[in-house]
Amino acid sequence: MFSALPSLAMRVRPRVLIVDDERGVRESLRAILERDCDVVPAASGEEALDIVERGNVDVVTLDLRMPGLGGISVLERIKRIDADIEVLIITGYGSLDTAVQGLRHRAFDYLAKPFETEEVRELVQKALARRFAVRRMKAAPEHMLSTLSHEFRTPLNVIMGYSSMLREETDEALSEEQRLALDRIQSNSNALLSYVETLFYMAELDRGLVPLVSSAVNVPGVLTGVRDELASRAAAKGLGLLVEAPAGLVVATDEDKLTRLVRALADNAVRYTPAGEVVLAARPLEGGVALEVRDTGPGLAPELIAETREVIANHAAAPPRLLGFGLRLAGRVVRTLGAELSVTAGEGGTAIHLAVPSVVNGNRPHLAESA
Numbered sequence: 001m002f003s004a005l006p007s008l009a010m011r012v013r014p015r016v017l018i019v020d021d022e023r024g025v026r027e028s029l030r031a032i033l034e035r036d037c038d039v040v041p042a043a044s045g046e047e048a049l050d051i052v053e054r055g056n057v058d059v060v061t062l063d064l065r066m067p068g069l070g071g072i073s074v075l076e077r078i079k080r081i082d083a084d085i086e087v088l089i090i091t092g093y094g095s096l097d098t099a100v101q102g103l104r105h106r107a108f109d110y111l112a113k114p115f116e117t118e119e120v121r122e123l124v125q126k127a128l129a130r131r132f133a134v135r136r137m138k139a140a141p142e143h144m145l146s147t148l149s150h151e152f153r154t155p156l157n158v159i160m161g162y163s164s165m166l167r168e169e170t171d172e173a174l175s176e177e178q179r180l181a182l183d184r185i186q187s188n189s190n191a192l193l194s195y196v197e198t199l200f201y202m203a204e205l206d207r208g209l210v211p212l213v214s215s216a217v218n219v220p221g222v223l224t225g226v227r228d229e230l231a232s233r234a235a236a237k238g239l240g241l242l243v244e245a246p247a248g249l250v251v252a253t254d255e256d257k258l259t260r261l262v263r264a265l266a267d268n269a270v271r272y273t274p275a276g277e278v279v280l281a282a283r284p285l286e287g288g289v290a291l292e293v294r295d296t297g298p299g300l301a302p303e304l305i306a307e308t309r310e311v312i313a314n315h316a317a318a319p320p321r322l323l324g325f326g327l328r329l330a331g332r333v334v335r336t337l338g339a340e341l342s343v344t345a346g347e348g349g350t351a352i353h354l355a356v357p358s359v360v361n362g363n364r365p366h367l368a369e370s371a
Contacts, residue, residue, distance in 0.1 A: 014128050058132075152200075220245040220247060244279060290354065
């Protein structure tokens with residue numbers, strides 16, 4: 001048996017919205033959940049959206065096959081109203097196709113009718129736990145972010161350290177299979193550490209915890225540094241990785257953020273370019289510098305370009321569904337630097353164009369019209 005979440009003891013009861021056109025299902029779910037939650041029924045998608053618009057909904061159970069406004073449309077609109085509301089899909093048609101479609105639209109999980117009482121209660125409790133964990137994370141003070149970052153990084157660094165020691169000190173005694181296993185541990189730990197650092201950096205950017213620090217930045221030096229970081233990965237794929245920038249090109253901006261921006265875009269290009277080359281280019285621009293990252297890959301999809309623009313403009317109604325960490329980070333840093341980004345994509349590859357303005361004492365002048 002499951003009881004109410006302990007963390008909810010000192011707060012109002014969680015609120016669960018049950019959306020189903022069958023009264024029997026609504027009443028059954030109410031009986032299952034009302035001990036732990038305030039339960040609100042809705043017989044249609046339109047009624048459900050009206051309730052969500054008024055606020056204070058934590059979890060929604062949603063029938064996908066309803067007359068009128070369909071379940072997927074309801075799910076999409078709920079996420080636009082409040083992306084952190086968790087949605088449980090309930091389907092009774094013996095096929096997982098519609099449930100899988102719902103999961104692709106960021107539903108929390110699904111249940112097939114006829115469902116088990118305890119399974120429903122358990123999933124609702126898990127959905128509530130994630131809902132409130134996200135709320136706490138968003139409201140976390142600075143020291144909490146710092147603590148969480150440390151707690152994630154420490155065990156990863158230990159894993160990486162011990163795997164390196166084993167690889168170096170026992171190499172001759174290891175079989176080829178064991179060496180490959182240690183290499184995979186090291187590679188995946190490095191990737192996970194990079195994801196963790198990117199995640200917390202984005203959280204800090206969003207909370208305004210990373211100040212803009214302007215200095216004279218050697219642009220060719222930044223591009224060359226990024227090229228050197230990615231050279232081994234590019235070489236492993238047979239890719240050319242080139243820098244095209246005039247010597248002595250300098251811009252007044254935040255060097256760390258500019259480096260992160262170029263690295264994120266170049267990393268994305270190397271990752272998704274199967275053959276050919278990736279070029280990091282720069283040229284002078286009145287009021288700043290123009291940068292370009294171009295590749296000979298398959299071309300960035302239109303929906304990815306659209307989501308990147310939404311992240312940069314900071315007007316997305318919901319978190320992007322398709323962007324990876326690299327483009328999400330790039331979008332945030334472009335916004336922070338006051339830069340402009342445009343994308344040209346086609347069969348010959350993708351070119352990402354950046355116009356980065358000079359920043360003096362935190363003030364961003366407007367780029368010239370030629371940008």
